[in-house]
Structure formats: structure tokens, C-alpha cells
Amino acid sequence: MFDSDIISNRVNRRRRYVNDLILLAACLLISGIAVLIIRVTAVNGSYIEICVLNDNDVEEYASYPLSDEGYVIIAEVGNGSYSITYESEYDSSVDASNVVHIYDGKADMIYADCPDLICVHTKPVSRIGESIICLPHGVTVTVAGDTADADSDKYDAVTW
Amino acid sequence: MIDMDIRKTTSNVAYMGLSLALALILSYVESLIPFNFGIPGVKLGLANLVVVILLYICGWKEALTVDLLRVILSGFIFGNMSMIIYSMAGAALSFICMALIYRTGKFSPMGVSLTGGVTHNIGQLIVAIIAMGTARIIYYIPVLIICGALTGAVLGFIAGEINVRIFHRERS
Numbered sequence: 323m324f325d326s327d328i329i330s331n332r333v334n335r336r337r338r339y340v341n342d343l344i345l346l347a348a349c350l351l352i353s354g355i356a357v358l359i360i361r362v363t364a365v366n367g368s369y370i371e372i373c374v375l376n377d378n379d380v381e382e383y384a385s386y387p388l389s390d391e392g393y394v395i396i397a398e399v400g401n402g403s404y405s406i407t408y409e410s411e412y413d414s415s416v417d418a419s420n421v422v423h424i425y426d427g428k429a430d431m432i433y434a435d436c437p438d439l440i441c442v443h444t445k446p447v448s449r450i451g452e453s454i455i456c457l458p459h460g461v462t463v464t465v466a467g468d469t470a471d472a473d474s475d476k477y478d479a480v481t482w
Numbered sequence: 483m484i485d486m487d488i489r490k491t492t493s494n495v496a497y498m499g500l501s502l503a504l505a506l507i508l509s510y511v512e513s514l515i516p517f518n519f520g521i522p523g524v525k526l527g528l529a530n531l532v533v534v535i536l537l538y539i540c541g542w543k544e545a546l547t548v549d550l551l552r553v554i555l556s557g558f559i560f561g562n563m564s565m566i567i568y569s570m571a572g573a574a575l576s577f578i579c580m581a582l583i584y585r586t587g588k589f590s591p592m593g594v595s596l597t598g599g600v601t602h603n604i605g606q607l608i609v610a611i612i613a614m615g616t617a618r619i620i621y622y623i624p625v626l627i628i629c630g631a632l633t634g635a636v637l638g639f640i641a642g643e644i645n646v647r648i649f650h651r652e653r654s
Contacts, residue, residue, distance in 0.1 A: 331652070337588070338588060338589055339592075341589050341590075341593060342590055345593050345596055346596060350628065350631070356623050356627070360621055
């Protein structure tokens with residue numbers, strides 16, 4: 323092989339790496355723009371849907387308007403089943419597994435007795451489709467546009 | 483000349499058989515690793531490694547054959563019908579894009595594989611939107627693009643190194 327061939331190959335190789343980096347940057351840019359568009363076009367929801375999966379695979383379900391301030395208390399009532407109750411005041415001495423605070427059109431998980439506390443650390447949700455999930459207790463808190471959305475949202479996990 | 487053609491065909495058939503077997507093993511390995519970034523639908527895409535290598539050492543026809551066969555076979559062995567449809571959409575879209583990017587000759591295996599990773603996720607998301615009848619999951623797209631780009635780039639780098647070190651191809 324001639325020296326010039328080696329040099330031109332080296333130049334081409336470098337150019338390809340530069341192109342690769344441009345491609346990677348383009349991907350990051352597109353996802354950044356997508357995030358921006360999603361943020362800007364996001365619509366605030368008007369209802370919060372709370373779903374608890376009991377140990378016998380039966381779902382306990384409740385829906386509350388985001389416009390009223392209040393607390394949703396999820397408590398274990400024995401035999402691995404849970405109850406969902408709505409209170410206007412939160413009494414921290416009550417034995418609850420999860421407590422969701424609804425205020426200013428937002429919902430926030432303020433208390434959970436699960437070990438990882440991922441749900442408590444999740445930021446308050448207010449836009450349609452946003453959710454807080456507490457995996458250890460099988461609790462999902464999802465923002466919906468209206469109550470009619472409730473059943474159309476149950477994705478089949480198998481299809482993923 | 484004819485002798486060379488036959489030799490080339492024979493070696494391609496051997497490579498294809500070997501790659502298909504390896505792709506199936508990698509699909510199996512992937513199904514064992516609970517590695518999903520906490521996001522549904524995001525996978526490593528190990529089998530794509532084989533497709534990228536084959537694209538470079540045999541050609542697009544051979545790579546396409548192995549890609550489609552591994553989707554159908556791994557779907558029947560490890561998954562179900564809906565998994566085949568999802569994988570097929572991802573594999574078809576990513577293969578078309580990878581072949582086009584490869585043909586321009588302006589990208590290294592890393593760029594080719596990166597394109598494959600991103601478009602594979604986009605293809606699956608399109609099927610998911612059609613299947614679920616909701617466009618709401620389009621919110622996943624930024625995360626799917628970034629994950630696809632990163633896993634694709636890493637696998638593409640590995641594919642490039644394998645081409646150089648094992649198949650003694652010129653570094654491209």
C-alpha cells in the first residue's frame with residue numbers, strides 16, 4: 323500500500339468519527355427539542371387517579387379532583403388489601419402506607435412506609451399523563467384530563 | 483472467476499449460519515439480564531451487534547436475512563406473537579436506516595449502529611402507538627432516542643473492533 327493511501331484512509335477515518343459525533347449530537351439535540359415541546363405543550367390535568375394493587379391482584383381504584391386541597395390516605399386493612407380514603411386534614415398519627423397531598427392543582431406523595439421512598443422523592447405531578455409510582459405497595463398516582471380517561475389508560479404490560 | 487464466486491457464496495453461507503446462531507444466543511442472554519434502565523421497551527440490543535458485523539463482512543442481503551430470521555426465531559422461542567410484531571417493526575426500520583447510513587460510507591460502525599439503535603426504538607414506539615391507540619406514550623421518545631443512541635454507539639464500537647481484530651478488516 324502506498325503512503326498516500328494510508329494517509330487518505332486515516333483522513334477518511336477521522337472524518338467518519340467526526341460524522342459519528344455529529345450524529346450523536348443530532349440525536350441529543352432532537353431529544354432535547356422533544357423534551358422542550360412536551361414541556362411546552364403539556365396540559366395541566368384536572369383529576370388524579372389513584373390505583374392500588376392488592377395482594378390478590380384486585381385493584382382498588384379512586385379518582386379525586388385536583389382543584390380541591392386534601393389528603394388521600396392509603397392504608398393497609400389486613401390480608402394484603404388496601405383502602406383509599408379522602409381527608410381534608412392529615413393526622414400523622416394515623417397508620418397509613420401512603421399519603422398523597424393534593425394542593426394547587428398538584429399531587430405529591432408526602433409519606434410512604436416503603437423502604438426505598440422513591441415515590442416520596444418524586445416531584446409533585448400536575449400535567450396529564452404524569453405519575454407517581456410506589457412499587458413496593460403497588461400504588462400508582464396518575465394525572466388525568468377528566469375521569470373518562472380512567473379506563474382507556476390501562477396498558478397491557480405484556481405487549482412491551 | 484466462477485470458483486471465486488462459489489467460494490464467496492460458501493463463506494457467506496457459513497458466516498450467516500454462524501451469525502444466526504450467535505444472534506439467537508445473544509437474544510437469550512439478553513432475556514436473562516434484567517437490564518432495562520427502569521424504562522419499558524429499552525433493551526441492550528445485543529443481537530444487533532451481529533447484524534452490524536455481518537453488514538460489514540458479507541453485505542446487506544446477508545445481514546437482512548439474518549436480521550429477519552433472528553427476529554422470527556427468537557420471537558417463537560423466547561417470546562410471543564406481539565413480541566415478534568414489535569421486534570419486526572424495530573428491526574425492519576433500523577435495518578433500512580443502517581443500510582442507508584452504511585452505504586454513504588461516511589460513518590464508522592459506531593455511527594451505523596447508533597442509527598440502528600435509535601431507529602429500532604422509534605419503530606417499536608410507532609407500533610406501540612398504533613397498538614395502544616394512544617399517542618400519549620410519545621412522551622417516551624426523548625428517553626428512547628438517548629438510550630438507543632448510547633447502547634447503539636457502544637455496540638457499534640465493539641462491532642468495529644471485532645471486524646478489525648477477528649475478521650482482519652481494514653479499520654473504517
